[in-house]
Amino acid sequence: MTLAWKDVRVEFRSREIVYTMCFFAAMVVLLFSFAFLRPSGEGQTNNVADLSPGFVWVAVLFAGTLGLSRAFDRERESGTMRGLLLAPIPRASIFLGKALAIFIMIFLVQIVVVPLVVLFFDAPLLEYPLVLVCTLLLGSAGFAIVGSVFAAMLLKTGSRDVLLPVVLYPILVPLFIAAIKSTTSMLEGGLADSWFWIRFLGVYDTIFTVAALWTFESLVIE
Amino acid sequence: MTVDAVKVSGLSKRYGLHRALASVDMEMGPGVCALLGANGAGKSTLLGIVSSIVRPSAGKVEYLSQGKALRGGPGLRKQIGVLAHESFLYSGLSALENLYFWGRLYQVEDMQERSVSLLKTVGLDEKAWTREAGTYSRGMVQRLALARTMLHEPSLLLLDEPFTGLDRTGAQALAQALQEAVTRKAVILVITHDLESIADITTHVAVLRRGAIAHETRSAGYSFAELKDLYHAHSE
Numbered sequence: 001m002t003l004a005w006k007d008v009r010v011e012f013r014s015r016e017i018v019y020t021m022c023f024f025a026a027m028v029v030l031l032f033s034f035a036f037l038r039p040s041g042e043g044q045t046n047n048v049a050d051l052s053p054g055f056v057w058v059a060v061l062f063a064g065t066l067g068l069s070r071a072f073d074r075e076r077e078s079g080t081m082r083g084l085l086l087a088p089i090p091r092a093s094i095f096l097g098k099a100l101a102i103f104i105m106i107f108l109v110q111i112v113v114v115p116l117v118v119l120f121f122d123a124p125l126l127e128y129p130l131v132l133v134c135t136l137l138l139g140s141a142g143f144a145i146v147g148s149v150f151a152a153m154l155l156k157t158g159s160r161d162v163l164l165p166v167v168l169y170p171i172l173v174p175l176f177i178a179a180i181k182s183t184t185s186m187l188e189g190g191l192a193d194s195w196f197w198i199r200f201l202g203v204y205d206t207i208f209t210v211a212a213l214w215t216f217e218s219l220v221i222e
Numbered sequence: 223m224t225v226d227a228v229k230v231s232g233l234s235k236r237y238g239l240h241r242a243l244a245s246v247d248m249e250m251g252p253g254v255c256a257l258l259g260a261n262g263a264g265k266s267t268l269l270g271i272v273s274s275i276v277r278p279s280a281g282k283v284e285y286l287s288q289g290k291a292l293r294g295g296p297g298l299r300k301q302i303g304v305l306a307h308e309s310f311l312y313s314g315l316s317a318l319e320n321l322y323f324w325g326r327l328y329q330v331e332d333m334q335e336r337s338v339s340l341l342k343t344v345g346l347d348e349k350a351w352t353r354e355a356g357t358y359s360r361g362m363v364q365r366l367a368l369a370r371t372m373l374h375e376p377s378l379l380l381l382d383e384p385f386t387g388l389d390r391t392g393a394q395a396l397a398q399a400l401q402e403a404v405t406r407k408a409v410i411l412v413i414t415h416d417l418e419s420i421a422d423i424t425t426h427v428a429v430l431r432r433g434a435i436a437h438e439t440r441s442a443g444y445s446f447a448e449l450k451d452l453y454h455a456h457s458e
Binding site for chain 1: 270273274275276277296297298299300302304306307308309310311312313314315319323324326327328329
């Protein structure tokens with residue numbers, strides 16, 4: 001908690017990462033609207049609301065990767081990650097603290113992205129708020145957990161900004177399929193399907209949390 | 223549980239094909255051990271392994287307390303203080319916030335009092351205490367890093383070029399902190415090329431050359447000239 005609170009405090013003061021992530025995510029949504037919305041006569045536009053789950057999660061994925069790199073760069077400057085590894089705390093708690101801070105930042109991005117997608121694409125995303133919130137929370141948690149492990153592992157690597165998406169995205173594929181399926185089923189009114197995919201996200205998050213807690217120390221020690 | 227001796231046995235470290243350390247054996251007790259050697263001799267690697275942050279390729283490090291080996295983990299790490307090339311400070315936090323943050327991780331009691339007292343000891347200007355560390359000069363950062371290292375009164379102090387960036391008063395503050403650590407019988411390993419600053423307090427000298435111990439000696443004290451002679455005779 002101390003570590004997560006420190007990250008939130010530094011971010012609240014600099015507003016560097018969250019602002020950049022939110023702006024970037026908003027730009028992605030805007031670009032999607034330019035790419036997919038077409039006039040269909042009489043001042044109407046074509047209906048692409050069924051594609052909106054993809055827009056939400058792609059914007060979150062891109063913005064999240066941006067924030068992930070920067071959040072761990074802060075631990076590289078002045079070698080604070082080494083300082084944390086030397087501190088008398090379980091090394092797994094470093095991972096949990098960073099993941100929690102990143103989770104908060106991603107969730108803030110989603111608070112910006114979802115209303116924008118509703119606005120631009122007229123998507124009824126807010127019709128089942130509980131399902132939406134569960135999907136967003138578990139999706140963000142999974143991204144933060146897996147992302148934190150890989151970002152910490154690549155901290156000492158020179159080309160980490162290039163490598164991070166390359167190694168991270170394949171692992172995140174099941175998470176994004178489940179998040180998009182859950183959101184799509186919710187739009188189509190298939191709540192049973194949505195809950196199935198939410199449970200899948202819960203299992204995914206649990207498996208990767210256990211694996212991360214188990215391997216984090218050996219991945220970050222030189 | 224405090225560390226009163228460190229025993230290094232058969233320590234080797236390889237980075238790919240490069241051999242950084244080759245079967246180093248060494249024992250350190252309370253007092254200042256100066257680890258000397260030319261650039262690239264393996265000094266920082268040895269310090270990194272002793273600090274528990276670098277994994278050796280072979281060999282082991284034992285931390286002893288009254289003759290008994292201590293188990294690794296958070297309990298042992300609480301006894302270790304490291305002042306390295308990197309400051310371990312967050313540029314977005316002020317001096318006090320940095321010390322409070324690290325103090326919480328090290329479970330320091332009377333953290334506010336201790337932080338203020340240390341900032342005074344290292345001579346950091348009081349006006350800078352609440353300013354973000356990112357605005358500090360190199361010397362100020364080094365003073366704050368020194369305060370951070372001493373915050374939890376470690377019984378094993380590992381210092382890598384601690385005098386870098388310090389002005390005369392900063393160097394005096396560091397010498398005073400070292401003297402205080404010697405008084406409470408801490409084990410201190412110092413890597414430095416500033417031999418003059420550690421001359422009077424050093425009781426153990428080890429010279430590393432190409433990853434191996436080239437010379438090791440103990441004495442009640444060393445003069446600057448003696449340290450210089452040892453360095454030149456064995457490191458090149």
